[in-house]
Structures are given as structure tokens and as C-alpha cells.
Amino acid sequence: MDFTHDEEQVALRDAVRGLLGRKYADFEERRRTARGELGFDETVWKQLAEMGVLGLPFDEEHGGMGAGPVEVGLVASEVGRVLAPEPFLAAVVLGGGAVAAAGTDEQKAELLGALAAGERRLALAHTDGATPVTAAEADGGWMLTGAKEPVLGGDAETLVVSAALPGGGTGLFVVDGEACERATGPAFDGSRVSRVVLSGTAATPLGEPGADASAALARVLDLGRLAACHEALGGMEVALQATTAYLKSRKQFGVPLNTFQALNFRAADMYVSLELTRSIVAWATMMVAESDAGLAHEAVLRAALQVSRAGRHVGQEAIQLHGGIAMTAEYLVGNITSHLTALDHLLGDGQQHLAELAGAVDGYPGLDPLAPTMRSASTQ
Amino acid sequence: MRLELSAEDQAFREEMAASFTRVVPEEIRTAVLEGQEVTAEMIRTSQKALNAEGLAVPHWPVEWGGRGWTELQRHLWHEEMVRAGVPSPLPFNTSMIGPVLAQFASQEMKERFLPATANLDIWWSQGFSEPDAGSDLAGLRTTAVRDGEDWVVNGQKTWTTLGQYGDWIFTLVRTDPEAKKQLGISMLLIDMTTPGVEVRPIELIDGGHEVNEVWFTDVRVPGENLVGEVNQGWTMAKFLLGNERVGVAPVALVKRMLASAKERAGDRLDDPLTRARIAELENQLLALELTALRVVAHSADGEPHPASSVLKLRGTELQQAVSELAVDLAGPAALVPGSLEQADAPDWARRSAPVYLNYRKASIYGGSNEIQRQIIARTILGL
Structure with missing residues (x-):
């Protein structure tokens, strides 16, 4: 059991953070780019291609990098941190993922090769x-x-x-x-x-x-949900960071807001939501990488349910604790909440995932994340 | 990133599961699993059996019975112990005073107390809280005044859990009334049979007798019963409370409670709202368990992982939520008195409301959940 990333994975994260973080350090740049004709930055897209990000999860023989859900998650999280408008989830995870899951070798070589090179987007x-x-x-x-x-x-x-x-x-x-x-x-x-x-x-x-192609499609949708979980997690991290920074710097009644315990406690609860979510998303990522499709599907639903709940909690509280500034379009935090809402509803929301999980709830005594079957043995 | 346990840890887990069912008598484990009353005698028998196999105090220093296990192995030990229905070793002995003595006491005191503490030959009580010193523990007022070789103790402790069985009590007492409040506190070990010690029961809302007041009136305590140095008590208290917070995340217990509730739900599981409620709780519990695993897998050199503060807070919330679920599953049967010899309502249903009421304590003890939020806000978020 190991929840840490290896050196290569950390290097990938740092490289993507370097590129996207620099480009969109100023949120105004992100707004301007998203409003442009293309909706994203072509140069950044090309740079992502050069880094291998656009072919990340695909086989090397098809122009990809042969990486897995862990690496895809790292990139998605970086996208979520700055709300990068480049269509990583849409083009690579979903579009490319579908080709990788169902295409012939010839189709994979043609379509994924062009995608990985940044020459053609898929959806x-x-x-x-x-x-x-x-x-x-x-x-x-x-x-x-x-x-x-x-x-x-x-x-x-x-x-x-x-x-x-x-x-x-x-x-x-x-x-x-x-x-x-x-x-x-x-x-x-x-x-x-x-x-x-x-x-x-x-x-x-x-x-x-x-x-x-139902099975392949189901797998791709799960990969998409998982990447969306990572993207949401990146957004939540930044929303909490921005909120704590704001509580420390913003003054009212002549004192910083963090003088008020009622506000600090709400930020502490946001942290609790974030940490729980980080744990279950990391686990689901490993389940997708290591388990069969049925268990992987359930793990993704479980992570997505938690992300849905936490995303609403963190997103709503981030706005409330900031006050009016977070209602403005020019400020990052409210936009994160908006994007969390979109991610939540893209491929089935928390309520739908809960309904599916609830349907099977009487089929096992309890959950055990350390057991290969995810089910705990009966106590008796 | 890797999900599965190493072969070594997997084997360790299986060995633990097998050991607990072999070592601890079945009638005790059945009583725990079925939620019957667990007597003091059962707790003694169980802990002595565990101690004989080196399973009572694995987290202590090796020379005092510890096993030198990793954090993950300790987690697996605890998980399997709870799952098998083994009563947890008495926390006042194994999680609280034992580690304090091992860290701070003289060699003579260690030899005198640690083996008996591990084996539950001494039943320890905790004498920390006072009527006016709860979350603000350093405000305690019980005094110890030097008189020749002895200390003379006066004052009152409260919320002393299972104090009616206590042989000895470890207390925080004020030894320097002039010093800043944290700096004038010492730790004294007091034999509860000493004249002037009086234990008075406190009846709780669940109808049970779990906690007590302990009064000290001119109690003479030999000087040698002081732990460490005079006025060093607050350091030891912080050490103890830090251990307690890690120890009170009840993941394995809540898992067992939830599995039992589901099993007992019967026809109520046909109700989609009930199913959704259980599924949601299972998912929340899964997220908590995975957080606990993250913490134990990556706590280096005894430094607590930042997320460990989440465990007590969220663990007790879920413990309370699952106990609330059980009352709802019981429905009107919750009102059937447990004292009736004959009733159609099952035992668990008749006990469900007292358990629910009892567990309101969980978000108060071990550093209340508001204290946990304060810790998160201050030390993690820098607020």
C-alpha cells in the first residue's frame, strides 16, 4: 500500500504545473483565452503535445506514452487548479480514450497519433x-x-x-x-x-x-469520471488555499477575518472534505489501474459520489467565506465553483451514483479497501 | 502508487485475524459482536490473554512489551482486533499512562508499573478533567502540596470513565499556584484505596453508570509517585492527548456497527431511502478508512500526518451517524425497555437509543471536535 507518486510522476506534475501555472497565473489570461475564437491556446496545446501529455494514456506503438490513470489524474488535477481551458478531458481522456478502447490498430495509429501530436482534436x-x-x-x-x-x-x-x-x-x-x-x-x-x-x-x-461497444464505452466513461474527479480535486485545493489566504488578509471591523472562529471552523471543515476526497480519489485511481472493470467501475462511482458532495461543500463555502468578491466573474474562486458544478454533471452526478450504489447495498456485509474484492468478510 | 498490501503485510493481517479468534474466548467476542454488556471481568480476561501473546501493547517500546511494528501493522492489528470482537485493551492503561511512563518515568517507576499496566493487573483511571477544566484543561485546580516526603492532594476530578473499577488513578495536579497555569502542573499516580479518595457515580442520559466524580480530601501520596519532574505535567499531558487523538479514530468500530445495522435492517432495506442512507454512510466511512490508511502508510518517525486531525473529527461524526441510523431502523421497538425479560423486539433495537445517546460523548471527549477544528484551522491552515 503506497499513496505516493514516484519521481517520474512528480516530474510530470511539475512540468505540467510549470506550463499551465505560468500561462494562467493571472486569471485574466485564462478568461481572455477562453473567450477567444478557439476557446483555448494553440501554443499551449502544442506544448502539451511536445511534453507527451496529449498521448499520455495511449500505447507507445500508437504514438502515446503508455502511461496510466495515475498520470492522467496528475495532469487533470493541474488543469483543474488553474481552470486551464485546453480540452484535455474532452479530447484526450474521452475522445482519445474511446479510440484506444474500441478502435482497430490502424484507427488507433491514425487518430491517436494525430491527437498526440497536437494536430487533431477528438471528442x-x-x-x-x-x-x-x-x-x-x-x-x-x-x-x-x-x-x-x-x-x-x-x-x-x-x-x-x-x-x-x-x-x-x-x-x-x-x-x-x-x-x-x-x-x-x-x-x-x-x-x-x-x-x-x-x-x-x-x-x-x-x-x-x-x-x-458497450463495455468499451463504459470503461471510457469511467476513465472520464475519474479524470473529472482529479480535475475537481485540483480546483478544490486551490479554492481552499485562496479562502485561507483571504481570511488572513481581508480586514473587516479593523481586524483580519481569521479573528473570527466561526469562519475558521468553516474553513477547517472544508479541509476535512478535501482530505477525505483526496484519499478516495487516489484509491479509485489505483483501483482503475489494477482491478477488473466491475470493481473499477464501483470505485469510480464511489470517488465521484464523494467528489460531488465535497465539491459542492468546498465550492459553496469558498464563495461564502470570501463574500461578494467571489461572485464576480473576474475572480478565480467563483469560477472554480462554477467548473466544479459542470464537472459534477458531465457524466452523472452524485445523486445518480448514489442510486446505483444503493441498488447493490444489500449484496455484501461491508466494504474493505484492503481486500481484493473490496468486500469485508462477515464477522461471524 | 500501489494499492495492495505487501505480501508481508498481508500475511501479518491474516496472522492477526487468526490470533485474535484463537487467543480471546469466544463468549467474550460474541458479547462484543452482539452488543451485549461487556463486563470489567471480560475486559480483564481479554487483555491478559492478549498480553500473554504480545498483543496488548505492541506500540510500547520493545523493552516493555512493544513489537516494533510499522504504523500500518499497528493499524491492521487494531482493525483485526475490533473485527474479531475483541474488547480493545483498556485505553487508560495501554494508550494513555503506559506510553507516558515509558517516556517520562524513572527506571524504578517503569519497573514497578509497566508490566502490571500491560497485563491489567492494575486498572488505571484517568484524573484529568475537572468541573471547571474541560477543553481548557490547564485551568485545573486540584492541588498537591508538599508535606515532608509526601504530597497532600485536595480537589475534584470528573468524567472518570470506569473509575468504579480503578485501582490507581493518574492525575494532573497543581503544584505551583504562582506559575503560569500550564507551568504549575505535575503528574501524580494515586492508589485509589488511599484514605480520602472517594468515587461517586454520575448517572448518564443512557441510564448507565460509565463515568464518575473522584474526590480527594487530604489524600497523602508518597513523593515517589510523582512522574518525571515537578511541574512537568503539562508536557506529559500534551504527549498523552496527542496519542489519544490518534487512538480515538473509531474506523474499525464504525465499520462493524454499520455492517451490523445493515444485517439487522431486514425489510427496512426494501426502502430506497434507507438503502441510500446506508450507501452514503458506507461511502463516507470508506473515505475515512482510506484517509486513515494514508496516514498510517506515510507517518514518518512518529510525526503525525497532517490529515490525522481529520480522523477523530470525522470518525466520531460517523460513529454518531451510524448509531442514529440504528435507532431509526429500530423504530418504535427502540422504546421497548431493555429490562423486560420477555419482548418481541430484539435486544439490539431495545439498546439502540441508549447507544445513540451514549455516543454523543464521542464528539466531546479526546479533545472535543471543536478543539479538532481549532487544531486544523491553526496548525494546518495557519488561520
Whole structure:
């Protein structure tokens, strides 16, 4: 049992923190970048590619770095600390992750290679709009019809779209972004989110044509939830740091705010939430790296439930303890709370995760994180 | 980062699980697991059995019965002990006064007391809190005045848990009324059979007799019973309370309580709200247990990990929440008196409300949860 990072992992974190932290040290720079036409900084994206970050979790033979969930988590956390607008979660973890999970070797080499080089962005279009997307085979090819929304980073060059297969099950398809009818705008937190409409749009099956990709898709969604947990954790860390710094420096009634115990205690409770979350997210990351899909899925749900609860607690309290300044768009803290809210709802929120966990609650006596099965043996 | 235990630690865990069921009599473990009354005699029998196998005081210095285990191994020891239904070794002996004596006492005093303390031949009581010195312990007023070779003690201690069984009591007494309050305190060991010592029961809201007042009226204590130096008591108190905070994170206990509650829930588990409540508690407890593991896996050289202050605070909150769940699962059956010989309501349901009421103490003792928040705010967040 070891919760620490090795030297290479620390070096990766420091490198990413160096790049993103420097670029977005001034929050105004982040705002300006996010409001730009692209929504992120192309130079930073290229630098991330040069560092190997855009190919981080993919096999080396496909242009990747062969790293795992621990490394992805470190990067996501750094993204979350400064609210970097570069679409790491959307393009690498979700879009690239789908290709890595379901694509043929040829598709992986082509798509992941271009992604890792910073030449092409991918996005996963999974959540259906009012008209669920269905796939049909025609003239030896495949066509998709329906609407996907919200699609995070959906203005990417290439989309991986999930669709109901004619014979049942869910298929994954590669679609040229330009071939869809797309509308993209900023979500409430500034994330770039698209509505993608497909009307008999030509699509290439990812992996074996017509095969059910549900298991691969489920895995990718779990990897996405886990990365979102890390991103949220990074945001929460900074929200607490900013709050304690503010309590020490801001004066009212002629004294610093940390003169008031009522405020300090609330900050202490934020710390408790943060530490508990740090522990369970680290554990879930190791579970995803080391366990089978079923246990990994449950571990991710458990981490995501805790992140949902803690993210709301820390985010809400960070604003309250700052007061009015944290309500302003130009101040980092309120924006972190906004982004935590977006991450919470991207791939199922705490309430949904709790419902799934509650459904299975009578199937075991208790939890034991040290047991390979995660279940404690009965006491008797 | 690596999840699984090393082969050595895994083997250690299995060895612990096997040892506890072998060493401690089954009727005692059953009483604990089923939440029946655990008598003083059971606690004595259990601790002596543990001590004979080197399992009572593994965290003490090796020359006094310690085992030189890692923090993780100690955690596994405690976890498996609680899971097997073994009553924890008396904390006043093993977690409080034992380590203090091992650290601060003279060789003569160590030899006199430590073996008997480990073996529960002496049942220790704690004489710290007073009516006007709770969280602000340094405000204590019980005095010890030098008279020839002896100390003469006058005053009152309170909240003395299980004091009715106590053979000896370790006390903090004021030996220099002129000094700044922390600097005029000493630690004295007092034989509770000495004339002038009186133990008076305090009845609690759960109907039980768990704590006492201990009165001292012109109690003569031999000078040799002073621990360490005169006026060094506050240093020892801080040392002891620091150990206590780590020791009172009840992760294993709450796990057992929650598993029992779930098992007893029966049809109530058909209710989605109940299921969600249990699932949420399990998840909160999992996060706490993983935090405890993080702390024990990375506490270097006895320096507490910063997150250790979370353990007492959150552990007691969850302990209280699970005891509250049990009362809700019992429903009206909670009102059926435990004293009735015949009743349809099961024992656990009839005991659930007293347990719930009893556990309100958990966020008060061992440094109240407000003190824990103060520690987090000050020493971790720098507020």
C-alpha cells in the first residue's frame, strides 16, 4: 500500500504545473483565452503535445506514452487548479480514450497519433439529445441520425459518436466534425459545449463494424469520471488555499477575518472534505489501474459520489467565506465553483451514483479497501 | 502508487485475524459482536490473554512489551482486533499512562508499573478533567502540596470513565499556584484505596453508570509517585492527548456497527431511502478508512500526518451517524425497555437509543471536535 507518486510522476506534475501555472497565473489570461475564437491556446496545446501529455494514456506503438490513470489524474488535477481551458478531458481522456478502447490498430495509429501530436482534436459525443442517435447500414457504409448534446469540446475536428445499433447494443463511430450540423457555445462555466445533429451522416465504425461497444464505452466513461474527479480535486485545493489566504488578509471591523472562529471552523471543515476526497480519489485511481472493470467501475462511482458532495461543500463555502468578491466573474474562486458544478454533471452526478450504489447495498456485509474484492468478510 | 498490501503485510493481517479468534474466548467476542454488556471481568480476561501473546501493547517500546511494528501493522492489528470482537485493551492503561511512563518515568517507576499496566493487573483511571477544566484543561485546580516526603492532594476530578473499577488513578495536579497555569502542573499516580479518595457515580442520559466524580480530601501520596519532574505535567499531558487523538479514530468500530445495522435492517432495506442512507454512510466511512490508511502508510518517525486531525473529527461524526441510523431502523421497538425479560423486539433495537445517546460523548471527549477544528484551522491552515 503506497499513496505516493514516484519521481517520474512528480516530474510530470511539475512540468505540467510549470506550463499551465505560468500561462494562467493571472486569471485574466485564462478568461481572455477562453473567450477567444478557439476557446483555448494553440501554443499551449502544442506544448502539451511536445511534453507527451496529449498521448499520455495511449500505447507507445500508437504514438502515446503508455502511461496510466495515475498520470492522467496528475495532469487533470493541474488543469483543474488553474481552470486551464485546453480540452484535455474532452479530447484526450474521452475522445482519445474511446479510440484506444474500441478502435482497430490502424484507427488507433491514425487518430491517436494525430491527437498526440497536437494536430487533431477528438471528442466523445455520447449524451443524446431529444432524438437519440441511431446507426443504419446502407450501401456498404454506415449512417448516423439523431442529436447529441451536450458534447464537451464538440467543436473538435473528429468526433467519436455512440449510436444504437440496428441489431441492439451500442456502437461507436468516427465522424468528421465538418460533416455534422454543429453549434458550439460556452456552458455556464465557460467550457466549450456543442450540439451535434446527424442526418444520415456518413460514419466509420470504430473497431469491428456492427459490434457492441458497450463495455468499451463504459470503461471510457469511467476513465472520464475519474479524470473529472482529479480535475475537481485540483480546483478544490486551490479554492481552499485562496479562502485561507483571504481570511488572513481581508480586514473587516479593523481586524483580519481569521479573528473570527466561526469562519475558521468553516474553513477547517472544508479541509476535512478535501482530505477525505483526496484519499478516495487516489484509491479509485489505483483501483482503475489494477482491478477488473466491475470493481473499477464501483470505485469510480464511489470517488465521484464523494467528489460531488465535497465539491459542492468546498465550492459553496469558498464563495461564502470570501463574500461578494467571489461572485464576480473576474475572480478565480467563483469560477472554480462554477467548473466544479459542470464537472459534477458531465457524466452523472452524485445523486445518480448514489442510486446505483444503493441498488447493490444489500449484496455484501461491508466494504474493505484492503481486500481484493473490496468486500469485508462477515464477522461471524 | 500501489494499492495492495505487501505480501508481508498481508500475511501479518491474516496472522492477526487468526490470533485474535484463537487467543480471546469466544463468549467474550460474541458479547462484543452482539452488543451485549461487556463486563470489567471480560475486559480483564481479554487483555491478559492478549498480553500473554504480545498483543496488548505492541506500540510500547520493545523493552516493555512493544513489537516494533510499522504504523500500518499497528493499524491492521487494531482493525483485526475490533473485527474479531475483541474488547480493545483498556485505553487508560495501554494508550494513555503506559506510553507516558515509558517516556517520562524513572527506571524504578517503569519497573514497578509497566508490566502490571500491560497485563491489567492494575486498572488505571484517568484524573484529568475537572468541573471547571474541560477543553481548557490547564485551568485545573486540584492541588498537591508538599508535606515532608509526601504530597497532600485536595480537589475534584470528573468524567472518570470506569473509575468504579480503578485501582490507581493518574492525575494532573497543581503544584505551583504562582506559575503560569500550564507551568504549575505535575503528574501524580494515586492508589485509589488511599484514605480520602472517594468515587461517586454520575448517572448518564443512557441510564448507565460509565463515568464518575473522584474526590480527594487530604489524600497523602508518597513523593515517589510523582512522574518525571515537578511541574512537568503539562508536557506529559500534551504527549498523552496527542496519542489519544490518534487512538480515538473509531474506523474499525464504525465499520462493524454499520455492517451490523445493515444485517439487522431486514425489510427496512426494501426502502430506497434507507438503502441510500446506508450507501452514503458506507461511502463516507470508506473515505475515512482510506484517509486513515494514508496516514498510517506515510507517518514518518512518529510525526503525525497532517490529515490525522481529520480522523477523530470525522470518525466520531460517523460513529454518531451510524448509531442514529440504528435507532431509526429500530423504530418504535427502540422504546421497548431493555429490562423486560420477555419482548418481541430484539435486544439490539431495545439498546439502540441508549447507544445513540451514549455516543454523543464521542464528539466531546479526546479533545472535543471543536478543539479538532481549532487544531486544523491553526496548525494546518495557519488561520
